Amino acid sequence: MKAPVAALLALLAAPSLAAPDYSEQRQPCSDYQTQKQAFFGDLHVHTRYSLDASTQGTRTTPAQAYAFARGEKLPIQPWTDEGEGRRSLQLRRPLDFAMVSDHSELIGEVAMCNTPGMEGYNSWQCLVYRHWPRGAFYLFNAWASIQASHLGLCGENDELCLEAAKGPWREMQEAAEAHYDRSADCSFTTFVGYEWTGGEAESGGNLHRNVVFRNAEVPPRPISFIDGPAASSLWHSLDQQCNSADGACDSLVIPHNANLSAGYMYSGLKDDGSPMDADYARLRKQFEPLAEIMQHKGASECFYQAGVTQDELCAFEQQPIDNISGFDNPPGPETGFLREALGEGMQIERQLGVNPYQQGFIASTDTHLGSPGAVEEDRFLGHGGAGVPAAKEIPPGLPDKLEYNPGGLAVLWAEENSRDALFRAMRRREAYGTSGPRIEARFFAGWDYPENLCDQQDRIEQAYAGGVPMGGELAAPPSAAARPTFLLAARQDSGTADHPGMPLQRLQMVKSWLDADGERHETVLDVAGDGGNGAGVDTATCATHGEGFAELCTVWQDADFNPQQPAYYYSRVVENPSCRWSQRQCIAAGVSCDDPDSVPEAFANCCAAEHRPVVQERAWTSPVWYTPAS
Template sequence: MAGRRVKLSVVHDTAGRGRTTAVGRAGAAAALCGALSLFTVATLAQSGAEGEPLAPSGAATGVEVATATEGAQAAAEAGAGGDVEAAEVVEVEVVPVPIPEQRYSEARAPCATRAPLKQAFFGDLHVHTRYSLDASTQGTRTTPAQAYQFARGERVGIQPWTEDGQALRSLQLARPLDFAMVSDHAELIGEVYMCNTPEYEGYSSWQCILYRNWSRGAFYLFNFWATMQQDHLGQCGENGELCLAAALQPWQEMQEAAERYYDRSEACEFTTFVGYEWTGMDSSNGGNLHRNIVFRNAEVPYLPTSFIDAPAAHLLWDSLEEQCNGLDNTCESLVIPHNSNYSAGSMFTGLADDGSPMSAEYAASRAYFEPLVEVMQHKGASECYFEAGVTEDELCAFEQLPQDNIAGFDEPPKPDTGFVRRVLADGLVIEGDVGVNPYQFGLIASTDTHLGTPGAAREDLFLGHGGAGVSAETEVPPGLPDELEYNPGGLAVLWAHENSRDALFDAMRRREAYATSGPRITSRFFAGWDFPADLCAAPDRIERGYADGVPMGSILAGPAAEGRRPTFLVAASQDAGTPDQPGTPLQRLQVIKGWVDADGERHERVIDVAGDADNGASVDLQSCVTSGSGFADLCAVWEDRDFDPNQRAYYYSRAVENPTCRWSQRMCAAAGVNCADPETIAKGYEGCCVAEHRPVVQERAWTSPVWYSPATGAGPTAALH
């Protein structure tokens, strides 16, 4: 389709950020489409310069243009950075971008607005409500419906509660999410519902009496029985039948809430998914094996599969195949492991579940069912591990936990006990042995909130997330609201043409996804063989990324000509923030490469490709006010000059913000904690002064990797579908 030349306003600012391109009359939110500068204003439209059409009726385009005056004003209003110094008009050719038709697996209205270059949708796929044992024993009363209301921007009350049922605290998102999923634990969901419902036979059992009167004791007893004994509790009757029957009611309520708040209209404003958590544990070392299950649509199994039903990952996959993916209907699921940092190495052992070497069939099953991994959440980051003198990447010292297991055993973590970067390299080794990479997963993050508050990931508003077995209270406890080593969690981001279940599920399947530690950073990552060095300056850089390369989550096919090296288009934009809490500028943009040599040795390298690690940015620990320079947008084209076409490799990008106060430091500073005078420290704030407390964080975003393998053959590009 032929394009036409149109006027485009280019705005220069005085903040030293170089050139900022502003287009159209819409706000910065639509810049996620990435047609131009990712932080600046852009929109999807069918109108052209000064009202002239860019494309025939019905054909979407990637940009809307404006006069220089209008563009400069739009940039100023959007806070593109500094004072607008000058604006000039340039001419570019805008070619309409065809959008593939979205196939729906369920009845719904087609989305009225679709992004030609895809849009970043922010959400949370790890949310617990009153039906999870650990949440309910801590006083959580949030229902699945209320969790979705919260995700859409409504205020929700949270514990503690007064005697007449009034919440003593509340939370509200400053910006609604685009999607969310309630993922209550499959284990014990029937027991919890039974113990809270007088009509059930087991309500008066000693186990339920313990649950209602000594919640902390019940938390440990119930969990021990489910994970260590792999059985239902005594009040459940023969074969657990009473509790399985009781589980049907909350499972149906989870489905009904997802249906009620899913926007099936053409507006496509909010998407819900039906899902749950499978909560396994390695009894030999306390290693976490937890996984979240996401369903494509409302076609789901009769009941969730629990660790009691399927006490190994491959048995979970078999159950999903039998009850969903293998059926002749529209049911489809995928599995997202989380907290491999807590797994003591048991989640990704490099072996089959029975300890035997992986077969190609087993590796393929794992790769199919588990296309994503949750790299960041309330209980720490799982990207990589830092220990002075052992590993080199100091940015790995980010939300590390002091132990490597979820059972609380005093065993410190090590680089090879489940951290994702090492696991990605293990996948390359296994691929060399059996021909299939079982660990070819993309990256997302979520909160793992146990308050029913999806997306509550801001450091300055953190009220804890629960999930640590703390008993319910009748008044707000003093001091820090959560365990010191825990954090507010992160967000999952999916690149899709529209906000519908099928479009977002497709994005998960193809791994065009990334993770953030909470901020709404926008990240793009493309790999190819011919990206020019000046591609970042091109208005159509994203179109060319798709046309001449592959996006995050893909497999890059081997070079067509000998001697060629892969090139990468890497771009990120800071979170624009809100009026009361502006986003933090970026400090640097990195590419992480991992590869395996001819001897099977694993290697990794971290490359700063844009920004400045020594930009002088800092934060005052008493006021938490930041200072120094940073970047609204960062972009680079990086070529791997050390590329060996005979070596398997993976690449992903990491965008890092300037330093800010961690949630704990904000509270310590607000409470006036003086570590030099311990006697003045108020109750509950002792953690402010322990050696393990890290007062500063650098929030970040991680893209899904792109993989290269010599076995992928020749050709310009290849993407795994």
């Protein structure tokens, strides 16, 4: 799509600036910082064109989703007879960027079933969709995401549904264009994208991925799991239709919810279960530089089991099952947690010479209300999708499943808030995720950072000059005695005047490495702050107490470094404890678990054994890798 005429005229009249090369026409941003700045956003957002969202009553359009991200109020279901939302949401602070990522599968069918007069509107499938939406949610999803098939209302060669998909795809592009600030203000950035929604039939394992395009030049329609039921098919199709095609089209892919993949997202094998080869590993590394570490259906960092694993902070927002289909299978280390996956990537690299799982981290919401960035614990109304539906009435009790949460945010370190600058940050993995707060985190690795680097005003400039930022790869050590040295820094979420941010508790280093036999090891160290600071929260009132830190910074050297051992390192920033969304709503409802007979049935989960009333919000930086030259 072309930029508005006024913007193009302003671009031509603007003075020449030393700004990044743009893949599309726009004005250079007036706020351009060579040492990068943190931009907060959401790359996982569903609107009325996603089957699961629409069957739960979501009417949010892509344009409304972007307007919400920019600070406007959003009405949500249930709806009055006049079409007014009986509830609404609004962000305390707008986002810097967002992407609507509606499911590519069945996007045509959803449009057909909602558009009177369109061919297929009166099919039995659409009658089921309109009169039994929850049944349609399970039936249609299983058919598309497991059987990789359309639903029989699409005509010869599925042409009716493929043609119908072009309308929503066009609207998604138009909404992204309308809300992308191409002026020098660079106040808000949109990305065109979608979700590729595949699954593993027997286990119910999730294989979902979000596709992000660099600019407005995109394929004629989204490439879906039905087009090719394998991730490698998606990569090849994107390469043919976009990345290697003539023009400026460019794309990358972000796997998500590996915590519900039943081990299939990072199986160490090719999509068909055969042994991985170097070509497959290279293709995956090329297309998937990032992974989603957190969203409203749980965290995918690491697995925790009392008495078995040591890192208790891994218990954060851990789901009770290992798959997205609801099969009652408990999670385990091999479920798809990213700490394990990154370690397996190093093991694969020993065999194939390439690491297919060399991925950075982001987080997002996976909202199905069209509400990007709605992550505040005290304003959580559920996110729909597989959660508690509210199409016809406000559900009694808690507004979502107890194990779900508000989700997280993606953070990108870039020179400016433009598509090209943010996309480059994703490509080089200079990115991180938070569980919701706008924590600002830095992470650098080098060989000779001074011990007092935190005290120096130009510490970031020195860190870039003497090493690599998060997502980077350490060069070979300059001498046999050299040890990698890291700059870890974090600043608490500043919050707003009426809702201040939570102080930080501690800054941690996570290291994983392979020994001479290829066995994986890990250690988690507190390197700044105070994990025993006594901070806490009164779960009867949600009042917090104890001291914390507005900023943390340290220089840490790996004294146990072995130059013959592959390793990766990342930083985890942890806030003081606070009330989880569910506890806040239990308190508001007057629930007292000391008197079980007084607890309304709708709020029984407030007193369930698995209820976690306290949460420690956090951020995870993308890793830095070290690989021996041999």
